[in-house]
Amino acid sequence: MNRTLVRLLQAPSIIVLLMWMIVPLSMTIYFSLIRYNLLYPERTGFVGLSNYEFFVTDAAFPPAVWNTLILVGSVLCISVVLGLAIAILIDRPFLGRGIVRVMLISPFFIMPTVNALVWKNMMMNPIYGLFAVVAHAIGAEPIDWLTVYPLLSVIIIVSWQWTPFAILIFMTSLQSQDQEQKEAATLDGAGFWAQFWNLTLPHLARPIAIVLMIQMIFHLSIFAEIFVTTSGGPGTASTNIAYLIYAQALLQFDVGVASAGGVFAVILANIVAIFLIRAVGKNLMV
């Protein structure tokens, strides 16, 4: 292939993604610098950075940043640790292994909106939910999960969906582990933990990096789970940055401030992306 053809073939994907990035982003930046509230169309004009000031000094801002970090961090920890444990647990031949596997990975294919609604109503409802029923049965006081522990509830819901993703990938890569090496280690008297640290974990280093990277991409902008369950509340207890911007734009109709928030979110995502891509990016390519 000659150079021109190569360029020509590459061009479409690069151009559409550049446009997808630049057009809306420049509009967002423009909106963020003007006064633009759908409720007061007569108020217009350039306002400089005051939209940013408003967004960043909003009382909801620090908790939103904090919640975003806690949410991403805890879901990553839970899904990787639990995913590893379960993948190792089912990495042996036994009766009904195929069914167990199908059951374990199913939550990953469930729509986030369905997932959130099922947990909100049928699991966590303080009166009729199964958690409340179980609490009653063992004589404890039922907890209104979404009100008392809103962020924890969202973490549980998201983890339930994404741990299967980690299981699916660890399970697959465990199958390519050298069994003879493991048997040799067992014969040499290496215990479970010795084998885990020295054989299994190094073997899984790359899959773990990939799981972290992909999950981070999806978790930084978690929206549906919060939208459907807590609506970011009570107060700002479960508001992340994505939801805070949404609330500014579509609940308070302040396009200017919401756009400032959007620019902020893009910057935050880029910082994370740079670190992440530096750390594990090269792992992603053969």
Place this chain on the structure above:
Amino acid sequence: MTDKQILEWKNRFAVIGAWLVAILFFFPIFWMVLTSFKTELQAIAIPPLLVFEPTLDNYTLIQERTDYTQYAWSSVVTSLGGTALAMLIAIPSAYAMAFSPTRRTKDILLWMLSTKMLPAVGVLLPIYLLSQKLGLLDTKIVLVVIYALINLPIIMMILFNYFREIPKEILEASRMDGTSTWNEITQIVMPLAWGGIASTALLSVVLCWNEAFWAINLTSSEAGTLAALVASFSSPEGLFWSKLSAVATLACAPIVAFGWLCQKQLVQGLTFGAVK
């Protein structure tokens, strides 16, 4: 007990543990499907009912009231359309990058992936206003285009990895024989990369099907997908659990079944073809 016996017992416990964990993970789904066959009163009965006389009323009601088929059709069209459009753009590009890489190829791919990290809310308003201007609000076209764009980076990454694994010698040999680029793609590369292309497309369909953010914000009754339909059940219908369950079951069943059938290919796609 001998060592062997201890090992056997350990194994037995592991198997029991595996089953317990699987049941725990699957339980919410099982419960949702079960609830969809209950009446509303049975759905909130305390203690919860495991045995009851199943009814199909919820499913017929959903069909009458919400026009499930229309939403399902939107989901099918946007998932397949978005995937097809993205593949159309991605296959030639990934092909060129994999077989004639330059120093910057990997950086370009990582840049593409980084666009995936931009939170959708950051660009929601411009996209909303643009589609309003173009008269595309609440159409399937706007979702097809957006789904193609948001999945393109992942698709590029996976296809790149698959194409890279095709031995270069085969291509060089065919070039010596004077095969044209077109024939090279259709007769040599495509058959070899077929599995990879299929995995990629499958993953993209799953991601599109479950996408909720853009569907909720850009569509309503005309082009709403199943994900948006389910979200519309979030608050006002608080205690209509069995109807909610029926909608949710209908919305998820196709893609879950699809996921079960294509597990292997999906793992390949999900890890960008980088885990074997």
